[in-house]
Amino acid sequence: MIFREGTTISLIGFDSAWTDSPKAPGAISVIRIDRDGRRTFVPPTLVSFDQALAEIKAEATFSALRIVALDQPTIVPNHTSLRPVDRVAASLISWLGGGVQPANRSKIGMFDDSAPVWRFKEMLKAVEDPEASRTVQKGLFLMEIFPALALPSLDAAFCGRLLGPRYNPARRKTFMLAGWQAVIASVRRRAVAEAVDGLADWADHLAxxxxxxxxxxxxxxxxxxxxxxxxxxxRPRSQSIMIGDRTSGYMIAPASDAVRARLEKAAHLVGVPVDLDAPR
Incomplete structure (x- = not known):
């Protein structure tokens, strides 16, 4: 593979929308880091699972290391109820005023044996080892993430009882324009703080x-x-958290001190590991 000059890492965000409905596609976006540390933004596009696979494959022409952050459960062994990690996440999300959709194999089209996410993983052929992805220089890695779990650490304004933003326009009864604008403003601040070229302008257009x-x-x-x-x-490993494990399911998220304390307490109560694979 011949890489384009200068780029070595691609952080690929994929909001899959869980099902593969043409009327409700997911979205994929990329932040690239070159050998000089410069960060550039690739604006999001709406994609199906197959289109996402093509985008991720194409990104190999830019970067030796690709990390796919997928907003969908990637390990779902349970046939009913919630995964243990979902229970821990729900403890924080409910405090913020939101909810966690249960992930189990009975959900047809999402997690049953023929659900598109399993074909996506099979075709992707990525290594699902988040800790390893932090220390290598090349390869293709996959990890499960959850934006709602991340927001209270990315922006302290969202960290408090019932302070989670209601920014889904499809939920007309709960959607709040102020919440929508607050999330965009938070993304813009992150763009500036992380020096991601092009992201602040994109956020301004969306606002x-x-x-x-x-x-x-x-x-x-x-x-x-x-x-x-x-x-x-x-960021330093201490600023992130891994809840759960790669057998029953896990999530990766940024973790402020306040968020970490809540998640660790909830995890302890239900016997879910935290940072199981983290370096000691």
Whole structure:
């Protein structure tokens, strides 16, 4: 493989939308880091699972190391109820005023044996070892993330009882334009703080949308996924958390001190490991 000059890492955010409906595609976005540390933004596009596979494959022409941060459960062995990691995440998300959709094999089209996510993983052929992805220089890696779990650490304004933003336009009863604008503003601040070329301008254009649609939120979540991947790969390990394990299911997320304390307490109560694979 001949790589284009200068780029070595691609943090690929993929909001899959869980099913593969043409009427409700997911979104994919990329942050690239070159050999000089410069970070550039590839705006999100709406994609099916197959289109996402093609985008991820094409990214190999830019980078030796590709890390896919997927907003969808990647390990679902349970046939009913919630995964243990979902219970831990729900303890924080419910405090913020939101909810966690149960992931189990009975959900047809999402996690049954023929669900598109399993074909996606099979075709992707990525290594699902988040800790290893932090220390290598090449390869293709996959990790499960959850933007709602990340937001209270990415922006302290969202960390508090019922302070989680309601920014999904498809949920008309709960959607709040102020929450939508707050998430975009948070992304813009992260763009500046992380020096990601092009991301602040993209956020400004999105903020100008007067009536956001579900597709706009999918694009925004795709960008959040990429930012979570960037945080995981570039920030000190102590600023992130891995809840659960690679047998029963896990999630990777940024973790402020306040968020970490809540998640660790909840994990202890239900016997879920935290940072099981982290270097000691």
């Amino acid at each position: 100008a949308v007067e009536v956001p649609r579900k597709a706009d939120q999918d694009r925004l979540d795709g960008v959040l996924c990429a930012l979570i991947g960037l945080h995981w790969h570039t």
